[in-house]
Amino acid sequence: MSLLTDKTPPQAAIRRYHQHSKHHPGRFAPGPGYMDWDNQPDPFRRYVGAPQVLLELAADRLTTSYAALFDPVGTVPPAPMDGRGVAALFELALGLSAWKAYMEVRWALRCNPSSGNLHPTEGYAILPDIPAPDQSITPDIKAGVYHYQSHDHLLEQRQAVLASSSKAWHEALGRGAFLVGLSSVHWRESWKYGDRAYRYCRLNEGHAVAVFRMAAAALGWKVEVLTAPGDDEIARLLGLDLFDQGGEKHGGIVQGNHDSQSDVAPEAEHPDLLLCIRCPSEDRSGQEPLISKLTDALQSDRWEGVPNRLSEHHALAWPVVEEAADQAWKPSTKTEVKALVSSPPLLKLECRKSAAKLIRQRRSAQRYDGKGGLSMSALFRMLDALLPRHECPPWDMFSWPARLHPVLMIHRVQGMVPGLYALPRRPEALSVLQKGMDRSLLWKKVSSAPLHLPLYLLRQEDVQDFSRMVSCQQEIAADGAFSLGMVAEFDAGLAQGPWGYRNLFWEAGALGQILYLEAEAAGIRGTGIGCYFDDLFHQALGIQGETLQSLYHFTVGVALEDNRLQTDPPYAHLANRF
Numbered sequence: 331m332s333l334l335t336d337k338t339p340p341q342a343a344i345r346r347y348h349q350h351s352k353h354h355p356g357r358f359a360p361g362p363g364y365m366d367w368d369n370q371p372d373p374f375r376r377y378v379g380a381p382q383v384l385l386e387l388a389a390d391r392l393t394t395s396y397a398a399l400f401d402p403v404g405t406v407p408p409a410p411m412d413g414r415g416v417a418a419l420f421e422l423a424l425g426l427s428a429w430k431a432y433m434e435v436r437w438a439l440r441c442n443p444s445s446g447n448l449h450p451t452e453g454y455a456i457l458p459d460i461p462a463p464d465q466s467i468t469p470d471i472k473a474g475v476y477h478y479q480s481h482d483h484l485l486e487q488r489q490a491v492l493a494s495s496s497k498a499w500h501e502a503l504g505r506g507a508f509l510v511g512l513s514s515v516h517w518r519e520s521w522k523y524g525d526r527a528y529r530y531c532r533l534n535e536g537h538a539v540a541v542f543r544m545a546a547a548a549l550g551w552k553v554e555v556l557t558a559p560g561d562d563e564i565a566r567l568l569g570l571d572l573f574d575q576g577g578e579k580h581g582g583i584v585q586g587n588h589d590s591q592s593d594v595a596p597e598a599e600h601p602d603l604l605l606c607i608r609c610p611s612e613d614r615s616g617q618e619p620l621i622s623k624l625t626d627a628l629q630s631d632r633w634e635g636v637p638n639r640l641s642e643h644h645a646l647a648w649p650v651v652e653e654a655a656d657q658a659w660k661p662s663t664k665t666e667v668k669a670l671v672s673s674p675p676l677l678k679l680e681c682r683k684s685a686a687k688l689i690r691q692r693r694s695a696q697r698y699d700g701k702g703g704l705s706m707s708a709l710f711r712m713l714d715a716l717l718p719r720h721e722c723p724p725w726d727m728f729s730w731p732a733r734l735h736p737v738l739m740i741h742r743v744q745g746m747v748p749g750l751y752a753l754p755r756r757p758e759a760l761s762v763l764q765k766g767m768d769r770s771l772l773w774k775k776v777s778s779a780p781l782h783l784p785l786y787l788l789r790q791e792d793v794q795d796f797s798r799m800v801s802c803q804q805e806i807a808a809d810g811a812f813s814l815g816m817v818a819e820f821d822a823g824l825a826q827g828p829w830g831y832r833n834l835f836w837e838a839g840a841l842g843q844i845l846y847l848e849a850e851a852a853g854i855r856g857t858g859i860g861c862y863f864d865d866l867f868h869q870a871l872g873i874q875g876e877t878l879q880s881l882y883h884f885t886v887g888v889a890l891e892d893n894r895l896q897t898d899p900p901y902a903h904l905a906n907r908f
């Protein structure tokens with residue numbers, strides 16, 4: 331089926347995709363309905379034959395505490411932008427965090443979470459000449475475009491910049507800055523989730539963006555999500571436009587098509603976004619990187635390495651996912667002016683753990699104990715970390731205003747009555763939410779919360795059954811301290827163009843990532859919930875139409891460990907390297 335007709339404007343098309351990909355009780359968004367285990371996509375992309383730059387495991391050298399990650403930029407002394415810094419950044423952002431094993435089956439976990447542990451997000455580095463650090467296995471890294479291969483913690487050189495273009499390349503990047511590019515393999519998610527995969531890929535990107543922000547904060551570096559580049563520019567810069575030669579525009583191969591082309595071509599990567607990483611002590615200009623100048627400095631016929639095929643066979647096709655991608659394809663635009671938002675300093679955290687340790691110990695809970703809760707002060711701190719502060723990580727990376735607002739289903743927080751609560755993350759959002767929701771909701775400010783924390787009781791009731799039900803009957807939503815839905819100002823997000831749909835999911839994923847880390851810091855555990863019944867949640871809040879839409883759910887509680895699983899260290903297989 332096609333969501334679109336030739337005359338459907340992209341805005342309407344992406345709205346249709348959104349409706350089409352909703353789960354309803356008794357009617358899930360179209361998906362495979364079974365697991366084709368023989369063709370589970372390889373979670374590791376490799377550019378076979380590309381020159382490799384081995385990175386050292388550098389994260390353990392960082393002494394920054396987790397609590398210090400949220401300090402204003404400049405508080406954590408910036409690490410030099412050398413091979414060790416780049417290695418630590420990628421290790422903490424997209425690197426492996428552990429191996430798990432059960433009987434014959436073994437799988438890797440990473441610092442970034444991922445729906446189904448399928449890891450659609452790929453990472454690239456667009457680097458200037460990077461000096462080798464003292465006493466390191468990492469050599470000087472030549473200016474160019476690299477793919478990060480997390481299984482072996484190395485960079486695959488896709489293209490080194492020629493000496494004749496080096497000056498132009500460095501000028502276009504600016505001093506003390508480099509770029510990280512993110513892309514997604516839609517197939518990895520649609521293999522399991524079918525048409526809902528387009529959403530999941532965007533949520534995974536949001537997690538990855540936040541994980542990069544917090545990893546960079548541990549190094550004392552800044553991060554900005556670049557708003558101007560269009561997808562065509564990003565694809566050219568990362569060498570992803572080459573996938574077009576294997577099949578359709580943007581999509582590379584047609585997922586699951588049975589023709590001989592698609593059964594041999596590597597699965598395409600969708601260009602997502604660019605992050606500018608800056609070292610405050612080296613970059614004083616704050617110059618916006620000039621993307622077109624960077625692509626001009628590359629040679630279209632000098633890309634190294636052949637991307638691996640991830641599944642031998644694609645039994646099913648998910649053209650709706652590629653249609654959604656086409657409709658939300660972003661053109662080049664002007665750089666957005668940053669929304670300046672300040673809040674009083676973040677509530678203090680009683681956690682002395684190092685940032686590197688905490689980022690790597692993050693895991694999703696599989697089950698909660700159904701008993702343990704959270705103190706009120708721990709909840710308030712966790713929610714405070716979600717409020718935008720333009721001068722502090724992580725919310726300093728986005729230029730757009732906060733458009734997602736948690737609606738909490740509180741089960742077990744000491745001193746708080748169970749019920750529905752809301753946290754409008756921007757003062758103006760309060761009236762937007764009030765207007766868009768049922769008039770009978772209380773909107774009573776929680777008096778025990780710090781003055782600056784806009785937490786409101788909406789309805790006092792036991793919401794465990796509702797929380798489980800709305801989360802596709804998943805027990806983890808009822809057995810924890812709380813769960814929540816992230817209600818987006820949907821119309822406002824799409825007003826700039828259909829690609830605004832992506833930005834909303836990025837913000838949702840970033841909120842999820844901070845909740846994951848904050849849960850670990852509080853000594854408990856979180857889990858992202860992508861499987862929820864969209865409109866059932868909306869109905870409970872009296873949300874009609876599309877002004878407001880819930881885009882991601884999350885749950886936090888006291889986790890029960892599965893002791894049948896064996897846990898191994900992430901990079902024992904690289905022991906010979908060091």
Ligand SMILES: Cc1cc2nc3c(=O)[nH]c(=O)nc-3n(C[C@H](O)[C@H](O)[C@H](O)COP(=O)(O)O)c2cc1C
Pocket residue numbers: 439440442443444445446447530533534537692693694695696804806857858859860861862
């Ligand atoms: C976007 C997203 C959606 C997810 N949805 C669910 C879900 O509905 N139910 C669930 O139990 N876990 C969910 N998870 C958690 C993943 O299963 C988990 O991240 C993955 O297995 C990797 O494990 P880790 O987080 O411990 O590294 C989700 C994670 C993400 C990022």
